[in-house]
Every structure is written in structure tokens, then in C-alpha cells.
Amino acid sequence: MSINALVPMPVVLPLLGVGLTLVFSRRPRAQRIVTISVLTAVVAIAAILLVASDRKGPQVVWIGGWEQLGISLVADRLASLMLLVSAVVTLLVLLYSLGQGMTGDEREAPLSIYHPTFLVLVAGVSGAFLAGDLFNLFVSFEMLLFASYVLLTLGGTGTRIRAGTIYVVVNMLSSSLFLISLAAVYAAVGTLNLAQIAERVPDLSEGTAMVLHLLLLVTFAIKAAVFPLSFWLPDSYPTAPAPVTAVFAGLLTKVGVYAILRIQTLLFPGHEVGDLLLWAALLTMVVGILGAVAQSDIKRMLSFTLVSHIGYMVFGIGLATEAGISGAIFYVAHHITIQTALFLVVGLIELRAGSTALLRLGGLARLSPLLALLFFVPAMNLAGIPPMSGFLGKVGLLQAGLDVGSPLAITLVVGGVVTSLLTLYAIAKTWALAFWRSPEQAHEMARQLPSLQDDLDDAQRAAGIVVHRDHVHVAGAAFDSRDLEEARRVIDDETPDRDLHQLLRDGALPKRMPASMVLPTTALITVSLLLTLVAGPLFALTDRAAADLIDRTPYLSAVLGDSS
Amino acid sequence: MNANLTLIVVASTLIGTGVYLILERSLTRVLVGLVMMGNGVNLLFMIASGPAGTAPIVGAGSGRMADPLPQALVLTAIVITLGTVAFLLAMAHRSWQLNEHDDVQDDVEDAAIRRLADLDEASDSHDLSLSATEADAATDEVYEEEGSS
Numbered sequence: 001m002s003i004n005a006l007v008p009m010p011v012v013l014p015l016l017g018v019g020l021t022l023v024f025s026r027r028p029r030a031q032r033i034v035t036i037s038v039l040t041a042v043v044a045i046a047a048i049l050l051v052a053s054d055r056k057g058p059q060v061v062w063i064g065g066w067e068q069l070g071i072s073l074v075a076d077r078l079a080s081l082m083l084l085v086s087a088v089v090t091l092l093v094l095l096y097s098l099g100q101g102m103t104g105d106e107r108e109a110p111l112s113i114y115h116p117t118f119l120v121l122v123a124g125v126s127g128a129f130l131a132g133d134l135f136n137l138f139v140s141f142e143m144l145l146f147a148s149y150v151l152l153t154l155g156g157t158g159t160r161i162r163a164g165t166i167y168v169v170v171n172m173l174s175s176s177l178f179l180i181s182l183a184a185v186y187a188a189v190g191t192l193n194l195a196q197i198a199e200r201v202p203d204l205s206e207g208t209a210m211v212l213h214l215l216l217l218v219t220f221a222i223k224a225a226v227f228p229l230s231f232w233l234p235d236s237y238p239t240a241p242a243p244v245t246a247v248f249a250g251l252l253t254k255v256g257v258y259a260i261l262r263i264q265t266l267l268f269p270g271h272e273v274g275d276l277l278l279w280a281a282l283l284t285m286v287v288g289i290l291g292a293v294a295q296s297d298i299k300r301m302l303s304f305t306l307v308s309h310i311g312y313m314v315f316g317i318g319l320a321t322e323a324g325i326s327g328a329i330f331y332v333a334h335h336i337t338i339q340t341a342l343f344l345v346v347g348l349i350e351l352r353a354g355s356t357a358l359l360r361l362g363g364l365a366r367l368s369p370l371l372a373l374l375f376f377v378p379a380m381n382l383a384g385i386p387p388m389s390g391f392l393g394k395v396g397l398l399q400a401g402l403d404v405g406s407p408l409a410i411t412l413v414v415g416g417v418v419t420s421l422l423t424l425y426a427i428a429k430t431w432a433l434a435f436w437r438s439p440e441q442a443h444e445m446a447r448q449l450p451s452l453q454d455d456l457d458d459a460q461r462a463a464g465i466v467v468h469r470d471h472v473h474v475a476g477a478a479f480d481s482r483d484l485e486e487a488r489r490v491i492d493d494e495t496p497d498r499d500l501h502q503l504l505r506d507g508a509l510p511k512r513m514p515a516s517m518v519l520p521t522t523a524l525i526t527v528s529l530l531l532t533l534v535a536g537p538l539f540a541l542t543d544r545a546a547a548d549l550i551d552r553t554p555y556l557s558a559v560l561g562d563s564s
Numbered sequence: 565m566n567a568n569l570t571l572i573v574v575a576s577t578l579i580g581t582g583v584y585l586i587l588e589r590s591l592t593r594v595l596v597g598l599v600m601m602g603n604g605v606n607l608l609f610m611i612a613s614g615p616a617g618t619a620p621i622v623g624a625g626s627g628r629m630a631d632p633l634p635q636a637l638v639l640t641a642i643v644i645t646l647g648t649v650a651f652l653l654a655m656a657h658r659s660w661q662l663n664e665h666d667d668v669q670d671d672v673e674d675a676a677i678r679r680l681a682d683l684d685e686a687s688d689s690h691d692l693s694l695s696a697t698e699a700d701a702a703t704d705e706v707y708e709e710e711g712s713s
Contacts, residue, residue, distance in 0.1 A: 135637055142644045149651055156658050162669045165591060165655060169668070172598050172648055173586065179605045179641055186634060187612035235671045291673075 003052040004059040007073045009045045010083055010126035011140075013038050014119040021119065025112040032098060035115045039091040039122065046087045050080040054541065058548075058558035060132070067561070072132030072193060076555055077545035078329060079129045082258055085333045086129070088527060089250050089340050090122050092520045096344055097243035099516025100351075113150065121147035121247070128255045132559060133193040134185060137259065138178050141223065145171050148252060151244045152236065159239045167236035174222035181215035188212060195559035198266050198552065213268045217260065217277075224256025226314055227284035230307045234291060237306075238299035242347025245299065249306050250340030254332050257313045261328065264317050265549040277318030278408050285311030285419040292426045296483050298346050298356040298434065301426055305382065306339055308419055315412050316397050319404050326546035327396035330539060334381075334389040337528040341378040344521045348374065348513055349434070354503050359483055361434040361500055362442030371513070372435050378525055379431070383424040389531040394420055396539065443501035571611045578604030591656040591666040595649060602645040609634040609641070 017038035024030040053059055058076035062068075075083070097114070124144025131137040149171075153164040186192055188208055189200040201209055218229070225233040233253070237245050264277075288308025295301040313335070316328025350356050352368055365372040381388040394416060401413040433442070472479045503509050531538065548554045578600050585597025613634035618625035620632035656666040663669075670678075 135640075139640060139644075146644075146647060146651070149648075153655065153658075158662050161655060161659050161662060165659065165668050166671060168648070168652055168655065169586070169594055169598070172652075175644075175648075176598070176601050176605050179602075180608060182637070183605065183608035183612045183634075186609070186637075192633075192637075231671070235673060 003048070004061045006045050006048060007059050007061040007075050007130060008063065010042050010087070011123050011130065013041055014123035014126065017119045018116045021115040031115045035094060035119060038119065039087065039094055042122065042126065043084070043087040043091055046080060046084040049075045050084050053077050053080045054544070057554050060558050071136055072559055073130045074132040074555065074559060075130055077541065077548055078261070081329065081333065081541065081545065082129045083126060085336050086125050086251050089336055089524065090247060092524045093243050093247045093340060093344065094118060096517050096520040099514050099520065100243065117147045117150045121151065125251050125255055129258060132195070134182055135192045138182060141178065142175060144252065144255065145175070148248060152240045154241060154244070163236040163239040166232055170222065170232040174219055177215070178219045181212065181219055184215060185212055194262065194266055195556050198556060199560070201267060209268065213263070213273060216263050217273065220256045220259040220263070221280070223253070224260060225253050225307050225310055226280050227287050227307070230284065230288065233307055234300060234303040237303045238297065242343060242350060246340045246343035246347070249303070249343050250336045253306065253310055254336055257310065257332055260314070261317050261325070264320065265325065266552060266555060269552065274318050274320050275408060277314055278412055281311045281314035281318055282412050282415045284308065284314060285415050289419045289422040289426065293422060294478065296358045296479050298349065298358065298430055301430060302342055302346060305423055305426065308423070309335055311419065312394065312397055312416060315416065316400060319400050319409065321400055321404060322543065322546045322550055323400035323403055324397065325549055326539065326542040327393065327400050329542040329545055330396055331393040333538070334393045334528070334531055337524060337531060338378050338381050338390060341521065341524040341528055342382065344524060345375045345378065348517060348521060351510065352513055353500050354509055355500070358430065358433040359446055359479060360442065363438040363500070365435040366438070368513070370518070374521055374525060375435070378528060379427045381528060383427055384420045387532060389528060389535060392532065392535045439501035439504055567611050571607055575604045575607035575611065578607065589667045591652070591659060591668055594668065595652050595656060599645065599649055602641070606638045606641055609638045
């Protein structure tokens with residue numbers, strides 16, 4: 001059996017697992033065993049594929065043996081690396097969600113469909129990385145999106161339906177756009193196989209190629225949440241259960257980034273949209289992080305940093321140099337682990353302290369030093385504090401930008417540094433409010449928050465509270481009327497809403513976090529720190545992957561074989 | 565390549581109507597819009613497949629064969645649209661159960677920004693830093709301005 005027989009496995013195994021878990025829908029134990037073994041197998045296969053594609057070049061398999069006609073799956077260095085990172089992350093998130101006991105905070109959440117849906121998501125993500133033709137890419141996208149619709153609306157509560165509606169409609173629109181671009185590509189070049197399109201694009205007229213390119217780019221920019229097409233993300237992600245948000249944040253947008261990287265390097269190399277991508281990257285970074293700074297809820301804050309940091313990857317892709325693309329690939333690997341880890345930690349915070357709203361939190365550092373450490377390490381990594389992988393990834397990208405040296409690239413370098421600093425600011429603000437002050441202080445502050453109509457009294461002024469433009473500002477954080485309403489409810493002892501201080505007083509919180517949730521989180525954070533340790537070899541690998549992508553010959557000759 | 569004008573007109577009408585309906589508030593109308601748009605997009609594949617012909621079975625007929633690939637693609641697309649539409653219908657129903665209507669509701673951020681825009685139009689962050697450092701007079705002034713606008 002040759003290595004390339006393994007290529008379809010990351011898609012096939014999860015789909016088989018879906019069938020098995022559906023059969024076992026009344027036996028949770030059997031479901032768990034199936035899911036865990038499938039995901040472990042995918043990790044192992046992805047590791048083998050990475051080694052194989054690194055040593056022997058891209059591994060290609062034509063499904064059904066229809067060479068040059070049928071469906072091709074390709075595992076080159078880039079695809080296998082993405083596959084490995086995503087497999088590790090999904091395995092750890094699954095273990096975490098098992099530890100949570102239920103898939104969400106609702107007790108009646110339908111557990112029996114969680115495992116099959118999660119596996120469909122994994123199959124879709126793997127399929128998107130491996131797809132050798134545009135239509136398969138579309139089908140994989142639909143698979144992962146469909147799973148994500150179900151996971152996002154688990155339990156069908158009011159907020160999830162509200163957020164889910166926007167998410168589903170936006171994604172259906174982008175799918176329609178994808179189909180329109182597929183029809184256009186097929187009409188223009190008569191094939192949907194990526195390698196064959198790449199061969200035939202030079203025969204097209206400049207205008208046609210540009211239209212096809214932009215159509216595909218807009219489609220994937222919606223999936224990847226590149227500004228100005230990122231509006232849907234910060235609203236929909238925070239409502240889902242923690243492990244679901246974590247896996248969405250880690251993987252779904254990165255699949256979009258991967259697709260952009262593919263079409264930029266393989267299909268339309270050297271086209272004129274590089275500058276456009278750089279502008280989009282700059283706006284994504286800056287607008288995203290400004291959104292994060294304004295948030296008063298940790299989940300929403302992290303959703304905005306997610307959008308913002310997509311900008312770094314698009315920056316690398318837009319530069320279109322070997323160093324830029326290598327940096328972008330490294331940053332994708334880093335960001336998948338780190339963003340997922342942070343959302344898992346937020347899930348722990350929600351469990352331990354009953355909320356993720358900054359207004360209600362305080363003193364988590366004393367309450368649970370372990371939790372504080374678990375938040376602090378990945379948060380600093382996200383902000384890019386040396387010597388962690390976030391720092392190395394950003395340095396790689398900024399260096400690539402300086403190498404290019406055009407005014408726009410330099411602007412982006414500056415924008416990248418500013419974004420990194422603002423990320424640190426957003427995180428420091430969260431840290432100060434949620435971890436540093438005591439729960440009593442937090443409660444006092446909520447009590448003191450004026451309503452927007454009242455005049456301030458001296459005590460409030462002394463506490464540094466300012467009312468401004470429909471917001472109340474305290475210690476660098478702004479709370480709008482929605483937050484204030486929440487504060488009213490919290491301090492009113494009649495309502496069932498409680499902040500951390502009251503919950504502690506009533507003893508309504510679990511005393512400790514379940515080890516089965518802490519361990520996967522710790523493991524994921526360790527993986528992200530390991531990325532720092534192996535940064536040398538990893539950068540060497542991403543350099544080789546980037547060289548392959550720019551050269552194109554390895555991919556093309558592997559897929560097209562002797563006919564090219 | 566010669567394209568079929570009827571197909572183009574029908575496809576663009578369907579997509580245009582679909583887009584118009586998607587901009588509606590009610591989820592049911594959005595749904596109808598998405599279905600129309602999906603059908604329009606499927607017709608685009610028929611345009612891409614070129615002129616019509618006999619069934620693409622080797623040896624079954626004489627003359628020009630139709631291109632089978634776009635038909636396979638359209639079949640897949642139809643199945644996917646069907647699944648998504650079923651899911652959206654369920655969501656519309658759930659939304660109706662919860663809220664007694666199925667209107668697409670405002671994005672949280674959107675609502676916050678609109679409230680802010682109602683309040684005033686110009687940025688005055690300078691006043692904010694001023695009022696944070698200086699106590700009584702300045703703060704009161706700013707605050708009263710805010711209240712009256």
C-alpha cells in the first residue's frame with residue numbers, strides 16, 4: 001500500500017465515524033470511543049502525510065482511478081501542515097467538550113447529535129484542505145458550514161437563533177457567490193481541477209481572468225472574515241457553546257484563508273490584486289482590533305481579535321513573496337492553536353465565574369490562579385510578547401514586509417505593530433477588570449455605575465467614572481446602556497441575575513474546574529508553546545511550503561503527471 | 565462560445581428577484597429569495613455547459629452530446645440548497661415559536677452603533693479626556709450638552 005492511499009482518510013474516517021455515532025446515538029460511551037479514536041487516527045494520518053509530502057513531494061490520489069478526469073485529492077506541504085494542526089486542535093476541543101459533560105450550558109442540549117455533527121465538521125475541514133478541484137472545495141465548505149449551522153444553534157435558544165439567522169443567511173449568500181464563480185470558471189476554462197485551471201488561465205484574456213479572480217476572492221474573503229466582509233463574525237460566534245466557538249474560531253476562518261492562499265499562488269500568480277489584498281489586510285487588522293478594544297465581554301473581545309489577526313495572514317499572502325507566504329502559513333498554524341486555546345479558557349471562566357461579561361467579573365487571579373495562568377499565557381502569545389510563537393510569526397511577517405519595502409508594505413508593517421500593541425491593550429484591559437480587582441470592587445463598581453440620566457455625585461467622580469456619549473467609562477472600559485441595564489439587574493437582589501461577588505457569597509459556583517476540561521486546555525496551550533520551541537524547523541518547513549507554492553511546478557507536475 | 569439568451573435572461577431575473585427578497589426583514593421571504601437565487605445560479609451552470617445535446621451516454625445516440633459535468637454539479641448544488649432551505653425553515657419556525665415573528669433581528673453591535681449615531685454625529689473624544697482629568701465644571705458642561713442633544 002502506498003502512502004497516497006492515506007490521502008482520502010482524513011475525510012473518509014470522520015464520515016464513517018458519523019455513521020457509527022448515529023447508530024450509537026443512544027449509547028454516549030460508544031459515541032465517545034468512536035469519535036476519539038477517529039480523531040486520533042486523523043492526527044496520526046495527518047502527521048504521516050506531512051512527513052511524506054515533505055520528503056517525497058505532493059501526494060495525489062484520483063478517486064476511483066479516473067486519472068485527469070475524476071476527483072483529485074492533493075496533500076502537499078501546505079495542506080498536510082494545515083491538516084495536522086487542525087486535527088490536533090479538533091481532538092483537544094472534543095476532549096474538552098466531553099469534560100464539559102454537555103455540549104453547552106443548556107441541560108437539554110441534544111447530546112446525541114453533537115458527535116456526528118462535530119465529525120462532519122472535521123470531514124469538511126479536512127476535505128477543504130485536501131480538495132484538488134474547486135467543486136470539491138465547494139462541497140467541503142458546505143459540509144463544514146452545515147455542521148457549523150447545527151452546532152451554532154444547538155439548543156435553539158433565542159440568542160442563538162438570532163445570531164444563527166445572520167450566520168446562515170450570510171453563508172448561504174457566499175455559497176451562492178461561490179457557485180456563480182464556479183459556473184464562470186467552468187464556462188471560461190472548461191475544467192474545475194485546480195491544476196488544470198492553473199494551466200489554462202494564461203490563455204484567458206486579462207479581463208476575464210481578473211473577473212474570475214475577484215469573484216473567487218470575494219467568496220473566500222467572506223468565509224475568512226476579511227474586512228469589510230467580516231461583519232457577520234463577531235456577532236455570531238460568541239453565542240455558541242464554548243467548545244463550538246473555539247473550534248469555529250480556530251478553523252473555519254482559516255479554511256477561508258487557506259483558500260485565498262491557494263488561488264493567489266496556484267491559480268492567479270502575479271496578478272494585480274496584491275495591493276488590494278494589502279489594503280484589505282490593513283483595514284482588517286486596524287478596524288478589527290479597534291472593535292476589540294471597545295468590547296465589554298471577553299467572548300466578543302476575542303471574536304474581534306480573531307477578525308483583526310486574520311489581517312496578518314492576508315498581509316503575508318498579499319506580499320506574494322516567499323518570506324511573506326511562509327510567514328502567513330506560520331501565522332495560520334500559530335493562530336489556530338492560540339485562538340482556540342483562548343476560547344477554551346473563556347469557557348472555563350464562564351464555568352468558574354458564571355459569566356464572561358467584564359462588568360460581572362473580578363478577582364479571578366486570586367480565585368483561581370490556575371485559570372489566570374491559563375488565560376495569561378495564550379493572551380500574551382496572541383499579543384505577540386517575545387519569545388512566544390505570536391512574536392515570531394509577527395516578526396516573520398514584518399520582516400517580509402520590510403524586505404518588499406514599497407510604501408504600502410511599510411504602512412502595513414506599521415499597522416501590524418499598532419495592531420499588536422492594541423491587542424495587548426485590549427487584553428490588559430480584560431486582565432485588569434476580570435482578573436486583578438476583587439469581586440467586591442467589581443460589585444461596588446456595578447453599584448456605583450450611574451444611569452445615563454443621573455448627574456454624577458462626588459463619590460462617583462472620585463472613582464474616576466465619566467459619562468460620555470451614551471457610555472459610562474470606568475478604568476479604561478466603556479459600558480453602554482445594555483451593560484448598564486445588566487448592572488441594574490445584577491445589583492437588584494430581587495432578580496435572579498448575579499455577579500461574581502454575589503455568586504461567591506451564595507456559594508452558587510463550582511469550587512473547582514473539572515480536570516477533564518482543564519487538561520485539554522493545558523495541552524492545547526502546551527502545543528502553542530511547543531510551536532515556539534520548534535519554530536526553527538517549522539519556519540524551515542513553511543519556507544519550503546512557500547517555495548513550492550510560488551514555484552507551482554511540484555503541485556502541477558504531481559497532479560497533471562506526464563501529460564503536462 | 566454561443567450562450568443561450570433565454571437562459572441568461574431567466575437566470576438574471578431569478579437572481580435579481582432573489583437578491584431583492586433577501587433584503588427583506590422576514591426570514592420566510594429571505595428564504596424564498598435564497599431559493600430563487602439558488603435556482604438562478606443553477607441555470608448559470610446550464611449556460612456554462614454550452615449548447616444542448618443528446619444524453620451523454622456513449623453509444624446511446626447520435627449527434628452532439630450534452631456536457632454531463634455541469635449537470636452533475638447542479639444536482640449536487642440542488643441537494644445542498646434543499647438541505648439548507650430545510651434548516652432555515654426550521655430556524656424560521658423556531659424564531660416564530662420564540663418571538664411570535666420571524667423577522668431577522670438586529671446585530672448587537674449594529675444596534676449599539678445606531679443608538680450612538682442617534683445621540684450625536686461628531687466625535688468629541690477630546691472632551692472625554694478633558695472631563696476625565698478635570699472635575700466639576702467641565703464634566704457638567706459636557707454632560708449637559710449630551711443630555712440636551
